[in-house]
Amino acid sequence: MKSASSQKLARSLLINGILGLIVLLWLIPVIGIFASSFRDRFDIRTTPWWNVLPHRDWVATKTINPRELGLDTNGPMTVEGVTATFEEMRAGVEQGDTRLIWIGTRPIGKIQVQEKQWVTSANLNLENYRQVLLGKSVQVKLADGTTETVRGDDFSGSLLNSLTVAIPATIIPILIAAFAAYGFAWMNFPGRRFWFIVVVALLVVPLQIALVPVLRDFAGMDLNGTFLGIWLAHTGFGLPLATYLLFNYISGLPRETLEAAFIDGASHFTIFTRLILPLSVPALASFAIFQFLWVWNDYLVALIILGPDPNVRVVTMTLASIVGTRGQDWHLLTSGAFISMLVPLVVFFGLQRYFVRGLLAGSVKG
Amino acid sequence: MRKELTLATIDQTVKDKPGSGKVIAWILRIGLAILIPLIAFFILYQGFLFLRAGNASKWVIALVAIVWGVGGVWMLYYLFNKLVEMLSPEWTARLQPFVFVGPAIAMLIWFLALPALRTFYISLFGRNGPPALPFIMAFTNPGEYFPAISAQFVGLSNYVAVFTDRLMLEALRNNILFWIGIATPLTVIAGLLIAVLADRSKFERTAKSLIFMPMAISFVGASVIWNFIYEVAPSDRPQIGLLNAIVVGLGGQPHGWTNYTAIAPWNNLFLVIIVVWLQAGYAMVLFSAAIKGIPEEIIEAARMDGATEIQVFFRIMIPYILGTIITVTTTIIIFTLKIFDVVWVMTGGQYGTDVIATQFYRQSFINRNSGFGSAIAIALLLAVIPVMIYNLRQLREQETFR
Numbered sequence: 001m002k003s004a005s006s007q008k009l010a011r012s013l014l015i016n017g018i019l020g021l022i023v024l025l026w027l028i029p030v031i032g033i034f035a036s037s038f039r040d041r042f043d044i045r046t047t048p049w050w051n052v053l054p055h056r057d058w059v060a061t062k063t064i065n066p067r068e069l070g071l072d073t074n075g076p077m078t079v080e081g082v083t084a085t086f087e088e089m090r091a092g093v094e095q096g097d098t099r100l101i102w103i104g105t106r107p108i109g110k111i112q113v114q115e116k117q118w119v120t121s122a123n124l125n126l127e128n129y130r131q132v133l134l135g136k137s138v139q140v141k142l143a144d145g146t147t148e149t150v151r152g153d154d155f156s157g158s159l160l161n162s163l164t165v166a167i168p169a170t171i172i173p174i175l176i177a178a179f180a181a182y183g184f185a186w187m188n189f190p191g192r193r194f195w196f197i198v199v200v201a202l203l204v205v206p207l208q209i210a211l212v213p214v215l216r217d218f219a220g221m222d223l224n225g226t227f228l229g230i231w232l233a234h235t236g237f238g239l240p241l242a243t244y245l246l247f248n249y250i251s252g253l254p255r256e257t258l259e260a261a262f263i264d265g266a267s268h269f270t271i272f273t274r275l276i277l278p279l280s281v282p283a284l285a286s287f288a289i290f291q292f293l294w295v296w297n298d299y300l301v302a303l304i305i306l307g308p309d310p311n312v313r314v315v316t317m318t319l320a321s322i323v324g325t326r327g328q329d330w331h332l333l334t335s336g337a338f339i340s341m342l343v344p345l346v347v348f349f350g351l352q353r354y355f356v357r358g359l360l361a362g363s364v365k366g
Numbered sequence: 367m368r369k370e371l372t373l374a375t376i377d378q379t380v381k382d383k384p385g386s387g388k389v390i391a392w393i394l395r396i397g398l399a400i401l402i403p404l405i406a407f408f409i410l411y412q413g414f415l416f417l418r419a420g421n422a423s424k425w426v427i428a429l430v431a432i433v434w435g436v437g438g439v440w441m442l443y444y445l446f447n448k449l450v451e452m453l454s455p456e457w458t459a460r461l462q463p464f465v466f467v468g469p470a471i472a473m474l475i476w477f478l479a480l481p482a483l484r485t486f487y488i489s490l491f492g493r494n495g496p497p498a499l500p501f502i503m504a505f506t507n508p509g510e511y512f513p514a515i516s517a518q519f520v521g522l523s524n525y526v527a528v529f530t531d532r533l534m535l536e537a538l539r540n541n542i543l544f545w546i547g548i549a550t551p552l553t554v555i556a557g558l559l560i561a562v563l564a565d566r567s568k569f570e571r572t573a574k575s576l577i578f579m580p581m582a583i584s585f586v587g588a589s590v591i592w593n594f595i596y597e598v599a600p601s602d603r604p605q606i607g608l609l610n611a612i613v614v615g616l617g618g619q620p621h622g623w624t625n626y627t628a629i630a631p632w633n634n635l636f637l638v639i640i641v642v643w644l645q646a647g648y649a650m651v652l653f654s655a656a657i658k659g660i661p662e663e664i665i666e667a668a669r670m671d672g673a674t675e676i677q678v679f680f681r682i683m684i685p686y687i688l689g690t691i692i693t694v695t696t697t698i699i700i701f702t703l704k705i706f707d708v709v710w711v712m713t714g715g716q717y718g719t720d721v722i723a724t725q726f727y728r729q730s731f732i733n734r735n736s737g738f739g740s741a742i743a744i745a746l747l748l749a750v751i752p753v754m755i756y757n758l759r760q761l762r763e764q765e766t767f768r
Binding site: 012015016018019020022023026027028029030032033036044045046047048049050157160161163164167168171172175176177179180182183184187188189192195196197198199200201202203204205206207208209210211212213214217221223227228231232233235236237239240243267268269272293296297298299300304315316319320323327330333334336337340341344345347348349352356359360 | 395407410411424425427428431432435436439440443444447451460462463464465466467469470471473474476477478479480481482484485488559560563564566567568569572573575576577578579580581582583584585586587589590591592593594595597603604605606607608611643646648651652655700703704706707710711723726727730731736739740742743744746747750753754757758761
């Protein structure tokens with residue numbers, strides 16, 4: 001009996017151990033940019049982000065000016081009981097728990113005496129966020145204490161643009177699809193079967209197929225680079241899945257409820273708005289989360305329809321443009337990436353239940 | 367009142383002559399389907415011109431745009447429905463479905479069905495696509511129209527290029543070998559493993575929701591996250607990228623990994639990892655639900671008979687959730703066929719990492735070779751046709767429409 005329970009414990013430890021390891025593996029990349037986004041711009045470039053955790057590192061305990069001691073930098077020098085040449089000191093001379101290291105150039109440099117100590121590199125602040133969020137000029141403190149005026153990346157403007165794109169591009173297709181789903185489920189009309197087959201067939205069509213013709217249409221209508229253009233595009237591309245998911249839900253609602261309403265003399269429109277829409281909230285919510293995340297995180301459609309105009313740039317485009325032009329500016333990239341993730345993460349964790357339900361309702365998006 | 371009367375009269379005439387009534391009904395139905403989106407579009411468009419002309423603050427514009435866009439669409443359904451309900455009951459019944467379904471159908475035709483045909487048409491032409499001549503010219507001035515068309519017409523040669531061009535071959539190889547051949551099974555296996563482990567853990571909810579989290583992150587964001595992990599510094603400086611820090615710590619040489627062409631084409635694996643990280647959560651959620659659907663008695667019975675956990679997994683669980691495995695695999699294959707953002711942001715398709723979608727983008731929008739670009743898009747469409755057929759079969763089996 002005892003061995004059975006200890007075997008059970010061992011198995012549970014093993015399972016939780018492996019699972020914990022996988023979770024950690026999944027989280028580390030996000031923790032890395034999150035921690036880095038608060039670090040000083042100079043620190044990010046020079047030391048790894050896990051240095052914010054306690055670790056052992058060399059800490060200067062004393063600085064010696066070799067010229068005051070009258071040392072000849074061209075030959076071996078004896079400092080603190082250690083004899084070494086300039087080149088050796090440049091690389092650092094270790095002796096037990098202390099190290100001598102030459103800081104600076106040969107003529108004016110100094111010798112530092114360092115000791116290994118537990119330290120954290122926790123110089124954390126919100127400077128990076130200030131620089132990426134603000135649009136106009138931002139005063140930035142440099143490592144040497146001076147300030148410099150740089151142009152911000154205007155992520156706050158991009159966030160607003162992303163919201164302006166994503167909210168209508170979520171609600172409009174849901175509205176259109178809900179009407180259509182009701183029509184397919186509860187109305188009789190010629191071509192009903194045929195058009196529903198078209199909806200299902202279009203479920204997996206890659207949107208690449210539509211980009212060139214749609215771009216041409218939009219060019220003719222002066223819609224490129226407008227919010228209206230991208231709403232329409234996202235509505236068109238999201239409609240097959242929206243209609244299909246909502247149809248599955250709405251057609252499954254109990255027939256008696258609708259018939260009772262009909263007998264009471266309610267019109268289709270009244271039934272739809274007063275009865276079907278409130279009953280369909282779970283399905284509407286799951287698709288809304290899908291579509292919202294999809295639109296918010298979309299890069300390709302925004303790149304093509306919105307184009308290069310910085311006034312309408314959404315967060316993914318702003319972030320990608322920093323990657324393209326200043327791929328080494330990790331203080332901007334980490335904070336920018338985190339800002340771009342914030343809204344979807346809030347939506348995701350807040351409404352995860354609906355999101356999972358939507359996934360399980362069977363989704364194959366084109 | 368007057369309007370209702372006249373329409374009722376029409377209705378009466380229609381009843382007398384059923385043939386013409388059918389035609390009128392059809393014209394009105396098609397008219398509705400086109401008219402509603404058209405008016406919606408016009409109203410939205412005018413609102414936009416107005417907003418763009420004004421110099422209001424961004425917040426005001428955003429707010430008005432949202433209210434305008436969403437409210438406008440709702441108003442339109444409402445008004446058209448009111449209009450149709452004013453007709454005689456018979457006409458209401460005939461036309462109302464088209465108020466409900468028409469706009470969706472019109473949007474699907476405009477944004478997906480018609481573009482597929484147009485893209486195919488463009489793919490038969492050279493760099494600049496077909497000449498921009500009005501179609502009506504084919505009848506009014508055929509002597510000029512057809513020579514102009516045929517001058518640009520190249521037949522199927524763009525399709526030959528899709529399967530022979532050096533960069534396209536590289537893209538096809540990457541899509542098939544790395545994205546379908548490696549990324550898809552890795553994602554499925556990772557998802558399955560996590561689902562099985564989480565199913566037996568007390569921390570199931572937390573673990574699942576953390577592994578699922580990357581689903582909320584954009585591919586651009588994920589690219590930044592992983593670029594940071596692959597970041598390389600000169601070998602005499604401390605490595606700030608996690609991977610290179612580990613490699614150097616183990617005594618290796620730091621590399622840029624995604625642009626490490628010495629190991630090409632295996633540098634693609636570093637892009638594959640990103641997508642596995644992003645998509646495993648999706649697979650996990652579906653598998654987890656499927657595993658919970660396995661009746662407890664079956665598994666208990668197998669254990670009673672002395673089956674090991676491994677046997678339970680392979681002999682009972684896998685066969686039981688095979689349907690879900692196929693669904694998840696298909697979805698991920700479709701997704702990886704169109705993979706674009708990750709590759710574009712990480713490498714721009716350089717260093718032998720090109721895929722079909724980056725080739726499509728480059729040909730269509732950078733090289734401005736719309737004929738070739740369109741042929742690539744059609745090739746993508748052809749690749750998903752088996753799935754489309756499968757979906758349609760499923761639909762027929764469900765017999766949704768009795």
